[in-house]
Amino acid sequence: MTASAVEILPARRIRLVETALPELSGRHRSAMDRAWEEAVRANPALFDGPVAALTGLERDGAEGLVLSWARTTYRHRALRQVPGAPVYASLFVAVAQPDHDGRLTVGRMAPSTAAPGRWQLPGGTVEPPCAGGELDITALQAHAARELAEETGSATPADALTPWLTTRGGRGSVGVVFTAPPRPAGELHDRYARLVKAETAQGRDPEFDRIELIGSPAGLESLDGPHADYLRPVLRAHTDS
Secondary structure, three states, rough: HHHHOOOOOOEEEEEEOOOOOOOOOHHHHHHHHHHHHHHHHHHOOOOOEEEEEEEEEOOOOOOEEEEEEEEEEEEHHHHOOOOOOOOOEEEEEHHHHHHEEEEEEEEOOOOOOOOOOOOOOOEEOOOOOOOOOOOHHHHHHHOOOOHHHHHHOOOOOHHEEEEEEEOOHHHEEEEEEEOOOOOOHHHHHHHHHHHHHHHHHHOOOOOOEEEEEEEOOOHHOOOOOOEOHHHHHHHHHHHHH
């Protein structure tokens, strides 16, 4: 799906409903396992951790959405490589972190990640809550705040993040985008530099190997490499707001 086909959906009211993931046939499960093993051989940093798969999206009035999700693991993403297999879309959060000039922070995914070289907003795939926990907008805020800190070094309280918009793009993946309070550009770069230094000192690669501040969709032309399909429409919405 191209960036022009990415939908911008309302995010004023979001309700999340847990569902069960349908059982796979033995043939599809075997093919999934083989595809996953091949992916891990190509990138040993991949891990089969818990993840929330999007199983449905419905509008709830003019400005509301109902997002249905199911518990699964990253292994199920390998089904995208299996012809005829059921494929479940991703549910992710992202943060629009501006500087005082209104430019948004974007990062380039490191070689050890699942999407090396791709530019995107800070954020990541949603993980299911622990037993007894609830996946709701508050949980999404907390996850978004954690991703922002882990990827850029900018620690922002979860309740300071404001739901802004929702995107639906390639493979039906849905992202809930939050806005963070503006920070000085120098502070954003300094926090990222300190994060990289700390991660490197512990023998780890940061998830972003580079960050930039982009003020408009035209700014994407200066970036080397691909970018997430939602990035241009989100930058356009930010510019128009």
